[in-house]
């Protein structure tokens with residue numbers, strides 16, 4: 001049995017000969033808030049649709065809780081909450097009727113908390129779902145997904161169409177549920193700031209594949225800016241170090257953006273007897289820009305920061 005809540009093995013989906021998801025290997029651990037970041041067209045929604053079983057892979061396999069999605073039982077599916085990028089409900093149903101339908105369909109349905117959230121977000125029970133605003137539809141989709149008491153919550157751009165206050169409420173709700181219930185969250189977005197607020201792991205998706213996938217703490221601990229003043233300018237060999245993502249000079253001060261074992265890098269720098277040296281943290285935005293620039297994808301990722 002796999003230890004991963006979500007796992008894909010060489011997962012591929014091809015449309016008219018073009019791979020939307022290409023030999024993708026991904027692992028999401030239990031209890032993680034896993035952020036999947038990628039520009040438009042990276043393949044995030046296609047990946048999620050394959051996890052939900054609504055799109056069949058061309059090849060490879062997707063697994064939930066260790067079972068192939070293609071063999072997932074109704075029991076297992078009952079515990080996967082899904083908020084698509086554009087929630088669609090039965091348009092002529094009133095919210096109240098939709099809640100009744102869900103309560104009858106989902107065996108772990110939590111009526112009490114559902115009603116609390118409906119009140120908290122001010123969703124009008126008597127309105128038909130088609131006349132709800134975009135933001136309310138998104139909130140309703142999230143409330144439904146949480147009320148089934150999911151073990152896994154899959155969110156595709158969950159805050160699109162929400163104002164800043166609503167976004168904050170949605171994040172709070174997700175974080176509270178993760179803390180209280182230990183659920184796993186897979187969150188696809190093209191907003192870096194969204195991930196910085198709630199994710200503990202970030203994977204960067206591009207052209208159907210994962211460029212890198214790392215715990216946020218590790219990424220922040222290992223990606224640093226070292227400000228250094230060398231006695232005679234930057235030694236040429238330093239510029240060739242593999243851990244160096246970027247270097248720029250402001251007068252005699254060199255800002256070295258590095259990713260790796262910082263202590264080890266500083267030890268190596270000390271051999272050049274720097275006049276001054278200090279290691280400083282980077283924001284996730286800076287880390288992200290330098291990684292994608294170094295790897296040659298910077299242009300396609302500028303929209304994300």
Ligand SMILES: Nc1ncnc2c1ncn2[C@@H]1O[C@H](COP(=O)(O)OP(=O)(O)OP(=O)(O)O)[C@@H](O)[C@H]1O
Nearest residue numbers: 015019020038039040041042043044045046047190
């Ligand atoms: N049903 C489909 N038929 C043909 N091509 C498709 C289909 N669905 C997705 N694609 C293509 O697959 C690629 C990945 O699309 P996908 O929607 O999965 O990306 P995404 O990362 O979710 O993008 P966005 O953030 O814009 O929603 C795109 O080139 C898209 O045009």
